[in-house]
Amino acid sequence: MPLIFDTHAHLIADDWNAYPPRPLHPDLPVPERPDYTVTAEALVRMMDDHGVTTSCVVQRGHLYGHDNSYIIDAARRFPGRLLPVVILDLHDAATPAKLARMARDQGVRGLRLANTRPAQLDTSWMASPVAMRTWRTCAELQLPVAIIFFQNQLPWTLPLLHYIARELPTLPILIDHLGIPWGASVPELAWARESGIDITLPGPPDYGVDTLALFADTPNVCFKFTEINIERMHEHRVDPARVVRRMVDRFGAGRLMW
Secondary structure: OOOOEEEEOOOEOOOOOOOOOOOOOOOOOOOOOOOEEOOOHHHHHHHHHOOOEEEEEEEEEHHHHHOOOOHHHOOOHOOOOEEEEOOOOOOEEEEEEEHHHHHHOOOOOEEEOOOOOOOOOOOHHHHHHHHHHHHHHHHHHHHOOOOOHHHHEEEEEHHHHHHHHHOOOOOOOEEEEHHHHOOHHHHHHHHHOOOOOOOOOOOOOOOHHHHHHHHHOOOEEEEEEHHHHHHHHHHOOHHHHHHHHHHHHHHHHEEEOO
């Protein structure tokens, strides 16, 4: 039986006193508690039911901010089954050293980069001086980096990531939600509609995959196909298999993951 490895699971604790919601930035409101939970125990039960051996538990930044306590505690309770992927403040000069300590002492196995404001048209969140030192720390420690983009920022964030990938060719980099317009989340689509921004999604036969052609020469960059992609395709009655086929034909199956 083949091993199944989930690269992108989110956890939500059921103890709000121990793990309270926190904003990603001080000027943002405290997030509202969702009306559901996905505890570490619940995730492991689902993994057992479906033959999943290991899962990366990716920090739920829009709920817990930079407080990665729950995923780290969960990985401690289920060693080898759950691997924490943290989100840290890439404007904090202490972040590179903090990440190195977390990898050494707390079992952290990866870093996720995410912008929090689709209207904020800057690149400091992924390429500030602190961010670049953090990228290099990840390369030195061989900690994979996952990165999520807003659709309206793809024209300049993808080339910037390509530059970083060329500079750090041994660093595994994972682009969440394929990195194509079909990866736009519900909150981003709502923001785009409210802002009067065109949200037309590219159609067949390419489905926007050719926007990733610049990564042909960076085999250290891989692409995560996720439920957000499936949600957008279901909404527009697009067969996800067509998009996956296009991705595999362009980059090979070895660079595509769930």
